[in-house]
Amino acid sequence: MSLETKLQFDDQFIAKLSQDLQEPAWMLEHRLAAFHKINELPLPKLEKTNLSKWNFDRFTPYTEAAPLQSLSELPEDVQALLFDSNNVLVQKNSSVVYKQLQEELQAKGVIFTDLNTASSKHEDLVKQTFMTLVTKDAHRLAAQHGALATGGIFLYVPRNVEVEIPFQGLFYAEGEQVAIFPHVVIVAEENSRVEFVANFASKGEVALSNAVIEVVAKQNAKVRLATISNMGSSTVDVLYRRANIGRDAEVEYIIADLSEGRVISNSTSHLNESGGIANVKSVALGSGDMRANITSSAYHWGTHTASDVNARAVMKDNASCITNSITKIEKGASKADGQQSSKVLMLSDQARGDSNPILLIDENDVTAGHAASVGRVDANQLYYLMSRGIPRVEAERLVVRGFLDAVVTEIPSDSLRKTIHQLIERKLR
Amino acid sequence: MSNKPNLKLKDIKVEIEGREILKGVNIEIKGGEIHAIMGPNGTGKSTLASALMGHPKYEIISGEAHLNGEDLLEMEVDERARAGLFLAMQYPSEISGVTNSDFLRSAVNAKRGEGNEISLMKFIREMDSKMDVLEMDQKFATRYLNEGFSGGEKKRNEILQMMMLKPGIAILDEIDSGLDIDALKVVAEGVNSMRNDEFGCLIITHYQRLLNYIKPDFVHVFMQGRIVKSGGPELAERLEAEGYDWVKEELGIEDETVGKG
DSSP states (O other), rough: OOOOOOSOOOOHHHHHHHHHHTTHHHHHHHHHHHHTTTSSSSOOOTOOOOOOTSOOOBSOOOOOOOOOSSGGGGGGGHHTTOOOOSSSOOOOOOOTEEEOOHHHHHHTEEEEEEHHHHHHHHHHHHHHHHHTTTTSSSSHHHHHHHHOSSEEEEEEOTTTBOOOOOOEEEEEETTTBEOOOOEEEEEEETEEEEEEEEEEEEEOOOOOEEEEEEEETTOEEEEEEEEEEEEEOOOEEEEEEEEEEOOOOEEEEEEEESSEEEEEEEEEEEEOOOOOOEEEEEEEETTTOOOOEEEEEEOOSTTTTTEEEEEEEEOOOOOOEEEEEEEEOTTTTOOOEEEEEEEEESSEEEEEEEEEEEEEEEOOOOOEEEEEEEEEEHHHHHHHHHTOOHHHHOOOOOOOHHHHHHHHOOOOOOHHHHHHHHHHHHHHH | OOOOEEEEEEEEEETTTTTEEEEEEEEEEEEOEEEEEEOOOSSHOOOHHHHHHHTTEEEEEEEEETTEEEEEGGGGGHHHHHHHHHHHSSOOEHHHHEEEHHHHHHHHHHHHHOOOOOOOOHHHHHHHHHHHHTOOOOGGGGETTTTOOOHHHHHHHHHHHHHHHSSSEEEETTTTTTTOHHHHHHHHHHHTTTTTTEEEEEEEESSSSGGTSSSSSEEEETTTTTTEEEEEHHHHHHHHOSHHHHHHHHOOOOOOOOOOO
């Protein structure tokens, strides 16, 4: 293998892609600028994870898929990831194949459409945010994403609009060497409220999912962002979430990392103004040879800002997981409160887990705390359960479920909690 | 063979981390019988309980144990339980995130076997009625297993599990320690409610107090890792009145504990 990154696409490929998608000129310019950065930029630097052997380069950059007439055309288990058929957008491989938005929401000015449509139809709105939080200059994967992003979602909620039911995005990849690059932009205007659930799933030897979700929560807005990643063992699953959180606004992340291949799961919150809140509830379940780096960061800039990271990971088989929690309280962010709790449970001798709490504080008048632990299943707990006739495997499952439940039961949405429970149960069998 | 359960131990010797704790225990417990093992602290009573259940830390190095004629020592912990052995533990584990009722239902169903699971309604009814006997608040059903339970609540919960699982042979390991007199009566009532020919019980204790409420058929004195004296209920009464010194004197024992040196 050569050391140089072999790119399976070039300027012409990107120009043609942009033309085929009938994109506005600014999008093509952005793609090309990002493309030219790919080889200049290093891979992201992740605490305690060596990415040098991960496949970020061998994949098919664009795979078109035909539109669906109905959700029932999806494979049953993929379809089951959706808990409602309203306000749903489905991306299969590189194409958005289904989208539905309730009329009453449309009438209120809510926009929920694929990013391609939005980039012409709502050009200014998209431009204001698209790749401004995760920029093409950040690292090689961000540049790659900027060059190749297709499909994706633009979700815009106007001032004072509160949407009760969640919007759902299903990003589904199927086929050998397939790569997907979904980009989601969520803009929640002042006093709005919105919930978005993204499912990532794959079938077959899918190579790569390099996805970005950007969230802007303006003054007093509330955004709940849930991502459930469930990619197969051949897939490198990269997901960067990033939120700019305004005055008194709140962003809540619910993260379920259930992919079986290589995982980079990153969520970053910038608490830019006073009173902003970021909450992260993260569960991970690794099996097989899964390797994961799960990082949640909160940057406090405004006064009275609060962040809380609660992460739990269970590693089976040969799986290995690095969980990083980074809280940075900047000078001037007085009365800020940063809390982290991160626990890893290992179920086999080969499984590995690491939990790194990092608190960086440049302001005196703050509160912060962290708890971290890494351990194996308590032999006494197993003995106790087994002494009541419960077989070892089932006993282990109970302990694991209980361990993850400390976070799962905190998930405020019933349907979401149920979905995550079911996926975890399936993985534990 | 009768349906009466039977646990028979022959010359059981147990080591913990290479140190011999039990030095040959012989006892037979049959359905309908209640045995009490009494003895001062540090004589190996609890070791016997844990070793019989199959705690990984305890190694049975020699001897035989048969439950209803089957070799207990060949079985895994969960198999022993499903074969009808129950141990009410002195220090039950706390398991976060697993509710008491989910846990109990898994246990009941594990014993009943696949295809023969108890219906949810029936399970709830049964648990409710047993909790009433034990004067346990209904909220314990939905609390996490033993998490944040007081000592007394844990003990009641052990007895609740026993009543739900209906073992053939139950070992109660210091079920009375940390209980006030009211709780003790409640726990005793739970145990007494199970008294019949299909239930045999081994009560391990160092207080005679519990035996005022659960009348034993046989009383054994445990010292130096084995049973040194056996008798009827009158033996427990004498121990309560006079302590253990007379037993030591009678048998010429200076130090009743095990594993020193």
